[in-house]
Amino acid sequence: MSKEFEIAREFEVDASPEEVWEAVTRATGAYLWPMDPPEPRVGGAAAFGSTVTAWDPPHHLTVRSEDVGFSVQSVNQVEHVIEARDGGRRAWVRYVHSGIFTDDWDNQYDGAAKHTDFYLHTLRAYLTHFAPRPVTFSSADGPEASATREGLAAVGAALGLTDGDAQGARVTARGPREFDAELDYRDPYFIGLRTDTALVRIFGRGVWGAPVGISVHDFAPDADAKETGAAWQDWLNGVFDQP
Incomplete structure (x- = not known):
């Protein structure tokens, strides 16, 4: 049975909004894995067949796919909202992963939520210790x-x-x-x-x-x-x- 899901996280990091934006849009594998970077415009193509639905550097990025290609998921959306803190020396980030799971909802949600925490920890580690070094x-x-x-x-x-x-x-x-x-x-x-x-x-x-x-x-x-x-x-x- 299809059911919507939403996984939302917020955190602050010792990096500027511009550095966070670069990390989540360059798609080099610095903290996730290499993938196609999003085209820098609303309506542009993004990774895994998704489409850019919000593009406001360095503050707001959303990509969405309604043809995910997974047997247990039909819609997938990832949103980043980034705001400056401490005069731009730090950034506050709100990350929201949402969509529709079509089967095995509890197991899929549990896996996605726990992976989200690990990925975002790695993002903070990259920004704090390695950015903008090539990877x-x-x-x-x-x-x-x-x-x-x-x-x-x-x-x-x-x-x-x-x-x-x-x-x-x-x-x-x-x-x-x-x-x-x-x-x-x-x-x-x-x-x-x-x-x-x-x-x-x-x-x-x-x-x-x-x-x-x-x-x-x-x-x-x-x-x-x-x-x-x-x-x-x-x-x-x-x-x-x-x-």
Whole structure:
């Protein structure tokens, strides 16, 4: 049965409205993933077949699609409202994701809401620590064996994280290579690691029936997307004993 949904979040960040606008419109993969940037006009094309319905830089952006192409969703809309704070040195952001889920409403809403919190945390981390540095993006998806409620815990253990490592802790992670990082996000669904040059994002999607995913937003000037993606893919396969 079709039913509307709305996920609204508000936050402040140590960035100007112009910096926030650049982050959400450049679509380089700095905090989400590479995608088609929106055409800078009302009626312009945007990512995934959506259309720009509000364009007022650097204050208001809305993109909407009424032909989403997902079996469980028919309408999708994302809105950003951005206002200056402290004379333009900070920004207040209101983010609203809305639309219509056509099936499995509770599960779809739960997944979308929890992903929203993680994505917006990553946006703030990017703006605070890395903007406007160029990014190299890579990703890896775990095997089907990782699509369980225990999948994220297995990845955390393989990284060397303990139950006592809370958000904000400094850790030495055992990924494809050892690296020092801040555990900048941790809950039962996601793990975020921030180094001096990268954001590593781990998605424990087993609770929603999907495999673990890893994305790496690398701001080092010599970053190699293909090499990084392959290294994390091999490591992730090894966690779940897959060739």
